[in-house]
Amino acid sequence: MTPGAGPPQTRHRCRASLRRPIDLLGGRQMSEQTAAVMERLYDGLARADIKAVLAEFDPEAEIVTPESLPWSTGHYTGLQGATAYFAGALDYLEETRFDVDEVRTAGEWAAVIGFWYGRFKDGGGEFNVRFVHFWTLRGGRVVKGEGISDTDGIVAAFESRTAAAG
Numbered sequence: 001m002t003p004g005a006g007p008p009q010t011r012h013r014c015r016a017s018l019r020r021p022i023d024l025l026g027g028r029q030m031s032e033q034t035a036a037v038m039e040r041l042y043d044g045l046a047r048a049d050i051k052a053v054l055a056e057f058d059p060e061a062e063i064v065t066p067e068s069l070p071w072s073t074g075h076y077t078g079l080q081g082a083t084a085y086f087a088g089a090l091d092y093l094e095e096t097r098f099d100v101d102e103v104r105t106a107g108e109w110a111a112v113i114g115f116w117y118g119r120f121k122d123g124g125g126e127f128n129v130r131f132v133h134f135w136t137l138r139g140g141r142v143v144k145g146e147g148i149s150d151t152d153g154i155v156a157a158f159e160s161r162t163a164a165a166g
Helices: 032-046 050-054 078-092 151-165
Strands: 057-064 075-077 093-106 109-120 126-138 141-149
Touching: 032 050, 032 093, 032 109, 032 126, 032 141, 050 078, 057 078, 075 078, 078 093, 109 151, 126 151, 141 151
Parallel strands: 057 141
Antiparallel strands: 057 075, 093 109, 109 126, 126 141
16 A cells, blocks of 8 residues: 555454565575564454454563654553553554565564554544564564654644644
């Protein structure tokens, strides 16, 4: 999906083919374990199922996101912190979707690249922005996740929501 395209027809959908990601160490397929974790994680995100997403996390995992996101404080630690981040996003967004274009890995590290679509609640604005998620795994569990996206596009959609409400 390209930026500026119309809203999707299905809520919380993730179109992702994570079965044959590229391993940057020698061009081999990503390990089956890492591939399975990424697939389950993005499937959980697609269903807005926080419990399924957190099942892939280490209890001491950390999440780092831009502080400019309306629901973000920037840094979250442990399962309680991860829950706060994901629940905060779902509190703001009526609809969200990650369209994954590419998955790259090196050992227990993965980068997921694609477009992130969202629509704010209460007749809010929409965004469709590029994202990169960096994941560090240890023992088959996420120990760190870092998200980078076009936060200007997200904030503009949020501000159009608040302008319409005010």
